[in-house]
Amino acid sequence: MSGMLEALRTFHEEPADVSSVPTTRGTWAAVSGTTATSTCSTRRRPPGATRSTWIWRRPARPRRKSRRRAGPGPPPEIAGARRRLRGRGQRRRPLLPAVPGAGDSWSTTLGKTRHSDPSFLTVLLQDGVGGLQVLLGGRWVRVPPVPGAFVVNIGDFLQLMSNDKFKSVEHRVVAVDAGAPPRVSVACFFRPRGAAASTRVYGPIPTDTLGTKPPSPPRYRSTTAVEFINHYMGKGHVSKSALKHFRI
Ligand SMILES: O=C(O)CCC(=O)C(=O)O
Numbered sequence: 001m002s003g004m005l006e007a008l009r010t011f012h013e014e015p016a017d018v019s020s021v022p023t024t025r026g027t028w029a030a031v032s033g034t035t036a037t038s039t040c041s042t043r044r045r046p047p048g049a050t051r052s053t054w055i056w057r058r059p060a061r062p063r064r065k066s067r068r069r070a071g072p073g074p075p076p077e078i079a080g081a082r083r084r085l086r087g088r089g090q091r092r093r094p095l096l097p098a099v100p101g102a103g104d105s106w107s108t109t110l111g112k113t114r115h116s117d118p119s120f121l122t123v124l125l126q127d128g129v130g131g132l133q134v135l136l137g138g139r140w141v142r143v144p145p146v147p148g149a150f151v152v153n154i155g156d157f158l159q160l161m162s163n164d165k166f167k168s169v170e171h172r173v174v175a176v177d178a179g180a181p182p183r184v185s186v187a188c189f190f191r192p193r194g195a196a197a198s199t200r201v202y203g204p205i206p207t208d209t210l211g212t213k214p215p216s217p218p219r220y221r222s223t224t225a226v227e228f229i230n231h232y233m234g235k236g237h238v239s240k241s242a243l244k245h246f247r248i
């Protein structure tokens with residue numbers, strides 16, 4: 001865990017010419033054999049929905065031959081960081097600078113705006129800086145970093161499939177006060193990928209699995225991961241509005 005966070009910091013502290021290499025999918029894919037992309041675009045995102053973030057998508061079945069043909073490879077520090085980050089699914093590495101005077105008043109302008117994740121589950125590793133908050137009973141509650149622990153978030157997909165039995169959690173990240181080091185975190189989003197993402201249809205699972213109660217009527221229409229994500233991205237990932245769109 002600490003190695004992974006350290007790798008992120010190392011990467012962010014690289015000179016600009018190294019850390020700015022992977023600005024396009026093509027460039028980074030050719031360098032690393034994985035796909036990386038930045039979510040720093042402000043095109044369809046409201047303020048607060050962007051930060052310095054890189055997404056790694058590992059090919060489902062990496063083909064060694066094509067990797068070998070891919071060129072000389074990244075510098076050793078980057079290769080090391082990438083090795084530590086490898087795994088299934090999608091990982092992000094946000095970096096949030098400390099802000100002089102930051103407090104709750106900054107929360108809607110800097111950090112990660114309130115949202116729920118378009119995943120079944122998200123496994124999150126945060127560093128010791130803090131700033132993550134969840135919405136509980138209408139109040140923002142801090143999620144203090146616990147060394148050696150992951151934060152596991154229920155995502156919108158699980159809420160949809162469980163017909164509201166498990167509720168996705170609204171969360172945000174607020175800027176921390178000056179003096180703290182820049183914050184890094186790694187999130188792994190578990191959701192359908194590859195062909196299944198556009199072909200497999202997911203809907204509420206009947207909840208009477210024990211046969212003890214009549215199943216509750218579905219509260220959401222069925223959808224594919226691709227349709228859900230496209231809608232989510234189009235909304236600019238704010239709050240839980242994407243889920244509402246699928247509600248019957
Ligand atoms: O950085 C964090 O703690 C949370 C990041 C997050 O919520 C996300 O990327 O969806």
Ligand SMILES: [Fe+2]
Pocket residue numbers: 115116117171
């Ligand atoms: Fe999130």
